[in-house]
Amino acid sequence: MTRRSRWGRPISLLVALTALALMAVACGDDNDGDSAEPAATEEPTEPEGTTPAATEEPTEPEGTTPEPAATDEPVEQDDDGMAMADFGTLDYMGWEGYDTFFGVTEAQLAELGIEINATYIGAPSDIVARFASGGGAGIDLLGWTSAEHAPYRATEGVLSPIAPEEVPNLEGLISQFADDEWDHFKDEDGNWLAIPFSFAPLGITFDSSAISPTSYADLLDPELTGKVAIPDVPGLHLQAAAAALGYPAQTLTPDQLDDVIEFMRGIWAQARVLSPSFGDVIGLLASGEVLASYGGYPGLGAFTENPDIVTVFPEEGTFSFVEVYSIPADADNRDGALAFINAMLDPEVNAAINDAFAQATPVQASIELISDANRALYPYDDLDAFLAANPVSALPTGEGGVISMGDFIEAYASLSTGG
Known part of the structure; x- marks a missing residue:
C-alpha cells in the first residue's frame, strides 16, 4: 500500500512551494531598464522532402502561472485542502x-x-x-x-x-x-x-438519585445487598483494596494480602454478580439493576448517558490508573x-x-x-497533591518477600467460591 505522507501537511506544503517556484520562473526578473532587442535572424529552410524540426513551445504570457507537471498519483486531500495519509x-x-x-x-x-x-x-x-x-x-x-x-x-x-x-x-x-x-x-x-x-483515580460509581456513598464502608449497607456490581478485573481490585488499607500494591506482603482479601470479602458478599467486563457493569447501572459499582471510574457514568450516574473517590484513599x-x-x-x-x-x-x-x-x-x-x-492546578493522594501504582513483583500476582489470583478466586 502506498503511503503518501506520514502527517499529511508536508506534501501540501511541497506542492505550494513548487507552484511558487514555477511562478517565479515564469515571471522572470523585474528589471527597470529597457532590454536591447536581439537582431532578427533568418530561419533556415528545411531541405525539400524532409520533416520540419520540432519548434520550441511558446512561453507562458508574462504574469501567468504555468500548470504544474502531472504526477503519477494524485494527492488525496481533506476538506481544508490538506494532504491525507494512507496508513x-x-x-x-x-x-x-x-x-x-x-x-x-x-x-x-x-x-x-x-x-x-x-x-x-x-x-x-x-x-x-x-x-x-x-x-x-x-x-x-x-x-x-x-x-x-x-x-x-x-x-x-x-x-x-x-x-x-x-x-x-x-x-x-x-x-x-x-x-x-x-x-x-x-x-x-x-x-x-x-x-x-x-x-483517572478509581472510585465508587453510583446512582446519585438513590444513594450517596463516600466510603467503601457505605457499600456494606444491608439495603445494598444484591445492588452492587463488581467488574472481574483482579489487578484493579488488588490495587484498590491495597490503597484503601494504606498498602503499596507493588510491595504487598503475604500478611498484607490476608488483610486485602478480608477487606474485599465483605464487599463481594454485597455483589449482585461478578461482571465479566466494564460493559456489563455499564448495562447494570443504566438499567437500574444495581445502584453502585465497586471499582468504578467516571467514564462509566458517561457511558450510561444518565447524569445521575456519578463517581466519588472514597475517603479511605484510592489509586490512579x-x-x-x-x-x-x-x-x-x-x-x-x-x-x-x-x-x-x-x-x-x-x-x-x-x-x-x-x-x-x-x-x-x-x-x-x-x-x-x-x-x-x-484539579489540574495542583496535580502533585492530587496524585500524591491518589497515587499511580504497579502490581506486585513476587520478589524480595513480596507476593506474586499468582498468589493474589489464587486468593482472589476464593472470593468467588465463598472461601
Whole structure:
C-alpha cells in the first residue's frame, strides 16, 4: 500500500512551494531598464522532402502561472485542502473505546487513512494470554493500563521501544508523565514502551438519585445487598483494596494480602454478580439493576448517558490508573500505530477524548480546551497533591518477600467460591 505522507501537511506544503517556484520562473526578473532587442535572424529552410524540426513551445504570457507537471498519483486531500495519509489497517487489541473513542476521533482516523480492526479485552489478562500463547504476532497497537504493562518492561522483544522523536506530540505531556515519575513508561535508554493518553483515580460509581456513598464502608449497607456490581478485573481490585488499607500494591506482603482479601470479602458478599467486563457493569447501572459499582471510574457514568450516574473517590484513599498505548515488537503496521498515537496526543483531540470518557488529560495544552465539568473532577492546578493522594501504582513483583500476582489470583478466586 502506498503511503503518501506520514502527517499529511508536508506534501501540501511541497506542492505550494513548487507552484511558487514555477511562478517565479515564469515571471522572470523585474528589471527597470529597457532590454536591447536581439537582431532578427533568418530561419533556415528545411531541405525539400524532409520533416520540419520540432519548434520550441511558446512561453507562458508574462504574469501567468504555468500548470504544474502531472504526477503519477494524485494527492488525496481533506476538506481544508490538506494532504491525507494512507496508513491502512491498524490491528488493535485493548479496552473497547480506546481505538475509535466511539466516533470522537473519526476525522483524525480519516485524515490518517486508518481503518481499525479491533479485538476488545474484558481484562488486561486477555492480552497476557494472547502473547503467552504466541498469538500476538501482527497486533499493531495495544490499549491498556500502565500497571498491567509494567511486567513487560524488562521482557526483551515483546514491546517495541518508541524514540521520542517518533511521536512529536510527546513534547506536550504534563511534567509528571513526561518525566515518567513512576518509572512505568520508559526503558533504561529513555525510549517509551507505554505512552500515556488518559488517567483517572478509581472510585465508587453510583446512582446519585438513590444513594450517596463516600466510603467503601457505605457499600456494606444491608439495603445494598444484591445492588452492587463488581467488574472481574483482579489487578484493579488488588490495587484498590491495597490503597484503601494504606498498602503499596507493588510491595504487598503475604500478611498484607490476608488483610486485602478480608477487606474485599465483605464487599463481594454485597455483589449482585461478578461482571465479566466494564460493559456489563455499564448495562447494570443504566438499567437500574444495581445502584453502585465497586471499582468504578467516571467514564462509566458517561457511558450510561444518565447524569445521575456519578463517581466519588472514597475517603479511605484510592489509586490512579494510567491508560497507555504500546506497540508490540512484531507489529505489521508500526508507522500507522505511531501516527495514531501522535494524533491522540494532539491537544484538541486529547481534550475531546477525555471529555467523552470523563477522564483526566495528561497533555498540558489540553487543559485549557477541556470542559468545565472535567476540570471540576480533576484539579489540574495542583496535580502533585492530587496524585500524591491518589497515587499511580504497579502490581506486585513476587520478589524480595513480596507476593506474586499468582498468589493474589489464587486468593482472589476464593472470593468467588465463598472461601
